[in-house]
Amino acid sequence: MRYIDTELQNFYTQLVFFSDIMAPNFCSDCGNILSLSVESEILCRCCGARNSNTNCFATTLTTTQNFPSRLREILTSQTQELTAKDFESTRIIERECPECQAKVMTWSEAQLRSADEGSTIFYRCVCGYRSKEDN
16 A cells, blocks of 8 residues: 555656646647646546647757847847947047046047936046046
8 A cells, every 4th residue: 555655646746746847738629628647648538539748758948049039130230349449539528637637538428328318428538537427
């Protein structure tokens, strides 16, 4: 009797495990939802038809490549990395440097936050002082 209890307990453990990861099967004859099972065939309780268990031991691996997206292609193709050279410019503004009191600074602009927010302006002096201003 103890052997049967252990076997039954293992079956329920497997059934609970499979019920967490499996979608239900449907009867090919009457469309009834079939009981979850670890067997390769499931007997329909409504019409008695034998149906193959399509979810039994099925393992799938999905990645973003499995679901192509035009938007994903656009976003990844237009992404660019900015280097220190990208922030250097010859644009000059009349702004006093708080470190060396120079009268002009160079500036550059970048959109670092979301599109509905302002851009960030970077100021650079010849002495090496740098500052930024969020618009």
